[in-house]
Amino acid sequence: MALKSAIRNLRSNPHLLFVRLPKLLSLLCIVVGVAWLLLLPLNEYSRRTYISENALLPGQVHAYFTGSEQNIFRGYKKELQAILNDETKDKSEVTAGVSDKVQSIFEEAGLKFARQNYEYNSAGNTHEGENSYAIIHAPRGDATEAIVLVAPWLTADDKLNLNGVTLALTLARYFKRWSLWSKDIIFLITPDSKTGTQAWIDAYHDMHPASVQPLPLKSGALQGALVIEYPLEHRFQTLHIVYDGVNGQLPNLDLFNTAVSIAGGQMGIGANLQEMWNHDDSYEHRLQTMVRGMTKQGLGYATGAHSSFMPYHIDAITLQTKGEGWEDEMALGRTIESLCRSLNNLLEHLHQSFFFYLLMQSNRFVSIGTYLPSAMLLAGNFTIMAIALWMRTGYYPESKPVQSKGEKASAEKAKTSNIAERKLALPLSLVVGLHLLGLVPLWVFNNISHQYFTTITYVVLGVDIILPLSLAAILSNGLGLSKPLIPQQYHLIKSFSLLLLGLSLSTLATLNFSLSFIIGLLCTPLSFMARLQGPAPARLATSGLGLILLNLLSPPTVLLGVCWYTNVSVETVLTEAAFGWDVWGMWTQVVVWCVWWPAWLIGGVLLGSSIF
């Protein structure tokens, strides 16, 4: 009965139904969406990880990589060190010498060896290098499947990865003598962690640009990739597993679980993730891990040499050695041996476990079904508002003409010939036009040289202040260019803008949950932006204050704020972003400039129009 009367109440009170209720619902969506995310680290909502793919059998085999192999490791390392520290040679001679040495070691071990040169240009910088790689053909396989071991010369933090490369060389010689491999093993030595694997994997699938050489030597379909990083000159304490791919794509959870299980269970080395060195499994630490993971996923950049594999649906992780402890290169080698044995067992591509997950501890995660509603609720709040505004323009006209009873008959007649239609043309063109305008900063930030990035950011900041105000002035006063807008058109502009925002974000949530959530959160004020009414002084003050606050949430301000907070220069971030766009195929900028920025501008226009 109470429900019935509530519905009756709503129908008799259109202001409540069309103006107040949608705002409440939107707010509710936002609050529940955020609260949902905060609940995830609790035991009741997250799950313990488990291995889904039985064929993996992690840690079920004995790893034999010990003893005399350590002497080989030391020998290779000495040989490489001698070339690297040769003072008489210049840089290019050292690179060539090292490359020749790597080739001779691989070939002596009986592997087929090949090289690949590549060059990338981005934001006025040139990145060039040479990949070397060698293949063990599987004694028990038919060369239709392969596993990749990558050792970049420079780690993701740009440190010399001498131990990692030496370990790869030693493992190559060691693996070659085993007869149990049923998949080919490819050893890839790249000059750095940013470009090398990208050039190699693109060429492996014949998708490389002209500046990258094709591969002279190939194997079968790649089943998985492991990146080895050991930049330390002392024994390490734990393994740091990095798993984020380009555009927030993640490797199959089974691969991560296998690595954790082998490192922790079989070898007794601790495994960390997301740079959480002292994880005590408390709520705070779980949440912190999850938020760090979401930030990396949302930004969508390559976090290591493994990231480039993900777009080709090849599951890959990076193993980084961290801290000072008791574990040596042999322990790392055994871990990798055991991981390779597990991957070698696979009968089909990793598919059993999750591809969409948020990790909050090395053994705790939430899967997409549990976390997706939070981003969908955030995106849904915009859609609710858009639908409500559309209904409002049809059912609840802002200013109802007051009629006396005598006029009613004539008004009835006028109704039939004069249909109340929405004025769609201007709102539609404005919303579409501003979204297309987003292509301009997108193009500029991906095509100019890096030294102008800081300046351009401030220019965009200025544009963000001026453009909404001038558009608002034109729209609300006409200024001789057009007729002043009626309230309905403001509602329609907001409705279309929020509809596009909502549908872009809900689509994005299925591809990159974190990015959708972050952008959704930053856009939440836009649901409540409207042309204010009321007496001049209060209205001017509120809208002025609102505009200042809104400008604090504009894309360039957020960028500057984050750069200031993390103490990284804007130029570095934007150079990396342009590099991501040019080389990795990163899509984050498209979302920022063609989804977030236009929606933000329209919010600014709506709020700004209350000044005029």
Place this chain on the structure above:
Amino acid sequence: MIDRKFVVFGAAFVLRLLLICLFPSLPDLLTGRVEVSTPVNSFKRHAKSSPLPIAVFYFLVDLLNAYALLKISESGQSIKSRLHTAVRQHVRWDGVSVAAWFLFNPFTIATCLARSTSVFTTSGILFAVSNAVGGNSINAMLALGFASYLSLYPALLFIPLVLLCYDRRAQEPNAPKVALYVVQHAGLLFASIAGLLGLSCLITGNFWEFMSATYGFHLLVPDLTPNVGLWWYFFIEMFDSFREFFLGVFWLHLASYVGGLTARFHRQPLFVITSLLGVFAIFKPYPSISDASLFFAVLPLYRHLFPLMRYTFFAVSAILYSSLLGPAFYHLWIYAGSGNANFFYAITLVWSLGISILLADTVFAALRDEWEQQNPDQKGAEVRQV
């Protein structure tokens, strides 16, 4: 003062040219999309040749289609036919706006850039209609024959089209009997198709092989590559023993709309064609976005029905959602490997739902329009957009 027509057509041409010059990889990207290319209209399955002249040729075909649309709009048949006059005659767009709506529709542009052969079928249909409203019934039948020869299904448009021709003919003196008129034109249509088939037979040599590779392909649906339609998933899931039966059911279902719609809207044959184009966009065996773009192209002819439509916002939202989610889910399924076929199929259902709502709403509006015309006293009792 420059003619608006030239501005619109010129701008449409320049926009297409700009798109392929600025994004040279775009045509190949679109050609590879399942939403655009189906086994029966894919450019890749036909020929590979030098890109720019071919692309410009496709642009010109698009402009010709727009021109045909402009002619249809200017004839005013959608508003005032022989037996029916719309209530809200003054609510209309002129021919140039209708052509612009077609030329700047992103779906049309995508189809054109993807060099899909659907644009020729579109030409055939639009020219058939424009000739029919122009009173040139012979050319109309030849154009329909061309479209049917290319894609088979336009032959279903014969009855409403011949009615449209007859409407035009009946306004002139000495109108022939309907039955005779229909038989004559059916003969003409068959002759034109037979002529074209004869030519193809001369070129290919083997008549039956040619027939089974072309019309057999349309009728028996052997290629179940995913597309935006409803057939592929259904036929993948089906046991082979039921295949023939359901092929019959699906085709019968598609064809049955012709009779029903023609009977109900016999006073507005152009509207029958419009709604049938919507039906084809949903229910034909290999639909692509080009079929939807043709339906969206003829809808503005019925601008006077828009005030009577109730669910445009939801239909447009559903279409927008599915146009974004479709490629995303296809990516998850095929490239990322983290989704599966159900993801994409679910979205094609939403897409079809969107077009269905739009179609049903248009039909409702047309019925309401006829009803208001017959009951002038009930006019505009409660007319609102939801």
